[in-house]
Amino acid sequence: MKRIALLGMPNTGKSTLFNRITGGAARVGNWPGITVELLSGKILLGSDIVEIIDLPGIYDLHGFSDDEQVVRHFLHDNVPDLALIIINATQIERQMSLLLQLRQLNMNIVVLLNMSDEAKKFGITIDSKKMAEMLGLPIFLISGKYGTGYAETLQAIIKALRYPTPGMAEQLRSQLEEDEHIESEMARVMEHAVQIPAQLPENLTEKLDRVMLHPWLGLPIFFGIMYLLFQGIFFVGEPLQIWVGEALNWLRTSALDPALAGLPTWFSGLLLDGIYNGVATVAAFVPIIILFFLFMAMVEDSGYLSRAAFLMDALMAKMGLDGRGFVMLLMGFGCNVPALMGTRVMRSRSLRLLTMMVIPFSLCSARLQVFVFITAALFSPKAAPVVLFSLYLFSFAAAILTALLFKRNYQNNEPFVLELPPYRFPTARQMMLRGWMEVNHFLRRATKFIVAGVVLVWLLTHLPPSAAPASAGTLAGMLGDLLHPLFEPIGINDQLMIALIFGFVAKEIVIGSLAVIYGLSGDALGTALGQHLDWVQAYSFMLFTLIYTPCLSTIATLRSESKDLRYTLLTIFWSLGLAWIVSFIFYQGARALGY
Amino acid sequence: MAPLTLAHLHPGDTATIVSIQAEEALHQRLQALGFRSGKQIELIRKASFSGPLQVRIGTTDILLRRSEAAKIKVCQP
Numbered sequence: 001m002k003r004i005a006l007l008g009m010p011n012t013g014k015s016t017l018f019n020r021i022t023g024g025a026a027r028v029g030n031w032p033g034i035t036v037e038l039l040s041g042k043i044l045l046g047s048d049i050v051e052i053i054d055l056p057g058i059y060d061l062h063g064f065s066d067d068e069q070v071v072r073h074f075l076h077d078n079v080p081d082l083a084l085i086i087i088n089a090t091q092i093e094r095q096m097s098l099l100l101q102l103r104q105l106n107m108n109i110v111v112l113l114n115m116s117d118e119a120k121k122f123g124i125t126i127d128s129k130k131m132a133e134m135l136g137l138p139i140f141l142i143s144g145k146y147g148t149g150y151a152e153t154l155q156a157i158i159k160a161l162r163y164p165t166p167g168m169a170e171q172l173r174s175q176l177e178e179d180e181h182i183e184s185e186m187a188r189v190m191e192h193a194v195q196i197p198a199q200l201p202e203n204l205t206e207k208l209d210r211v212m213l214h215p216w217l218g219l220p221i222f223f224g225i226m227y228l229l230f231q232g233i234f235f236v237g238e239p240l241q242i243w244v245g246e247a248l249n250w251l252r253t254s255a256l257d258p259a260l261a262g263l264p265t266w267f268s269g270l271l272l273d274g275i276y277n278g279v280a281t282v283a284a285f286v287p288i289i290i291l292f293f294l295f296m297a298m299v300e301d302s303g304y305l306s307r308a309a310f311l312m313d314a315l316m317a318k319m320g321l322d323g324r325g326f327v328m329l330l331m332g333f334g335c336n337v338p339a340l341m342g343t344r345v346m347r348s349r350s351l352r353l354l355t356m357m358v359i360p361f362s363l364c365s366a367r368l369q370v371f372v373f374i375t376a377a378l379f380s381p382k383a384a385p386v387v388l389f390s391l392y393l394f395s396f397a398a399a400i401l402t403a404l405l406f407k408r409n410y411q412n413n414e415p416f417v418l419e420l421p422p423y424r425f426p427t428a429r430q431m432m433l434r435g436w437m438e439v440n441h442f443l444r445r446a447t448k449f450i451v452a453g454v455v456l457v458w459l460l461t462h463l464p465p466s467a468a469p470a471s472a473g474t475l476a477g478m479l480g481d482l483l484h485p486l487f488e489p490i491g492i493n494d495q496l497m498i499a500l501i502f503g504f505v506a507k508e509i510v511i512g513s514l515a516v517i518y519g520l521s522g523d524a525l526g527t528a529l530g531q532h533l534d535w536v537q538a539y540s541f542m543l544f545t546l547i548y549t550p551c552l553s554t555i556a557t558l559r560s561e562s563k564d565l566r567y568t569l570l571t572i573f574w575s576l577g578l579a580w581i582v583s584f585i586f587y588q589g590a591r592a593l594g595y
Numbered sequence: 596m597a598p599l600t601l602a603h604l605h606p607g608d609t610a611t612i613v614s615i616q617a618e619e620a621l622h623q624r625l626q627a628l629g630f631r632s633g634k635q636i637e638l639i640r641k642a643s644f645s646g647p648l649q650v651r652i653g654t655t656d657i658l659l660r661r662s663e664a665a666k667i668k669v670c671q672p
Contacts, residue, residue, distance in 0.1 A: 215640075
């Protein structure tokens with residue numbers, strides 16, 4: 001099978017293009033010589049199936065960052081049949097150096113000048129024919145956003161794939177070091193083929209930045225935007241959640257209950273009270289998750305996160321972190337795993353380890369489900385948003401405390417240099433695609449963990465068969481007895497404790513397990529929780545859930561990214577200990593105050 | 596008088612890069628982002644609390660800390 005590699009600098013719309021070409025049907029693959037996972041997808045081009053690999057965005061083939069090494073190793077060990085090089089047309093003057101570096105590797109190359117629509121707005125005119133002639137490479141103007149210029153490009157790719165794959169010269173690196181030559185050639189091509197106006201017209205980005213990055217309005221605006229986003233998610237999402245919950249309940253009472261009535265009681269119990277209740281309770285949250293990721297995708301793609309890094313860098317520096325660390329924390333609100341992998345852009349190991357240590361405190365969407373459910377069950381509709389907001393504050397506080405305590409162990413002097421992309425309004429299609437990919441990921445993860453989790457919880461609460469379900473005589477009851485002294489001082493009862501133990505694997509299981517333990521789902525479960533717990537216990541439970549550890553995937557990622565077992569264990573035990581201490585102080589404090 | 600560096604500029608100032616005195620890795624990263632001697636650079640704004648600077652070279656906007664900016668010598672016409 002022929003293989004096409006996508007290459008380019010960060011911020012060129014490479015991944016958007018990749019998603020568009022492959023239709024989002026990418027899978028994560030492993031490649032010789034490389035430890036990180038690369039996205040690849042198979043598509044039908046002409047009459048052949050070809051594989052497209054999305055390589056990490058790099059600035060420079062000589063670079064020292066992990067990503068730059070990955071690309072070098074990939075090209076060295078897996079010479080592609082065609083290298084598709086994406087260049088951001090608005091930044092052509094500095095991106096061309098990478099193109100010239102890559103051209104020296106004697107690969108089959110097709111060049112795509114992306115964002116040609118934006119370049120036009122900047123008044124940049126590019127004579128692609130002239131440029132193609134001078135470089136001896138096929139060059140096409142496209143717009144990944146609007147999807148123009150594809151037909152021609154695909155034809156050129158099909159044609160280029162007919163050529164034999166050239167071999168790669170061994171002295172890859174020495175070849176690459178002809179910087180001076182590159183510079184003079186670059187100047188020559190720029191002079192003849194590209195015209196950039198001396199004074200760029202003031203554009204929308206500049207006007208927006210004047211407000212968004214204002215010296216003292218910037219931060220309040222940032223927090224205001226975040227607050228509105230979360231309010232928006234719940235304003236739209238909550239009615240949807242209730243509706244889905246009711247629909248799933250109706251399905252059970254009107255169709256599943258009668259259909260499964262003939263089965264043995266224990267088996268229909270496992271199917272309905274175990275799997276169906278557990279999964280349905282979690283499934284009701286899917287609308288909120290979809291909205292959440294749509295909003296996150298919008299913020300991420302708009303370019304606003306780099307602005308957040310600008311605004312917060314000074315404060316983050318006091319904690320031994322930098323502005324990028326703050327962006328990772330924000331991305332952790334979606335899911336901690338990609339946020340942890342995002343730290344690969346940091347070159348100082350100390351900075352990376354410290355950042356990875358604070359990311360797991362970021363209140364991810366899986367934990368959010370637990371909190372939405374419990375706040376809805378135990379607090380008034382007026383108090384619930386405030387309670388939820390306070391948990392976000394605790395999430396930041398835990399991260400700040402951790403960074404302050406450990407920054408001496410992970411000192412670094414990594415420079416902070418970051419590109420600030422112009423604001424982009426993501427198209428509806430882009431957002432849908434991103435949102436869909438995230439939801440897909442959530443559903444796969446959820447079904448895998450939740451079904452296994454709820455079945456296990458059901459077994460624990462129903463075995464041995466002689467004991468009454470969920471009573472002290474069951475396996476769960478015995479486990480509860482054993483750990484009771486540890487959780488009693490923080491107000492967490494045996495039922496919640498079982499849910500917490502399974503929540504260690506994934507937070508999506510917590511609510512599902514509670515549904516199984518109480519044998520109820522949706523609203524009925526909320527009411528039961530309201531009767532069994534008071535708000536102090538519930539809040540203590542939420543604090544513990546927030547801090548104690550995100551999930552098994554996060555731990556696995558910490559381990560694989562740090563390649564350090566001791567560090568991983570330290571992170572786990574620190575968060576477990578911190579969770580217990582915070583819950584203890586809160587619970588005993590609130591009780592002492594008479595609540 | 597100490598030589599003028601990027602960190603000394605005020606928002607709205609334009610200058611020409613004279614030299615970059617940074618360690619190898621930072622030097623390369625800066626070069627890849629378009630920092631080269633002889634290039635025009637404009638300081639757009641400074642973040643509050645001694646935060647980073649926003650500068651513009653050509654069509655690219657870049658954030659960097661004041662400590663990094665102090666390693667870039669510039670001259671003003």
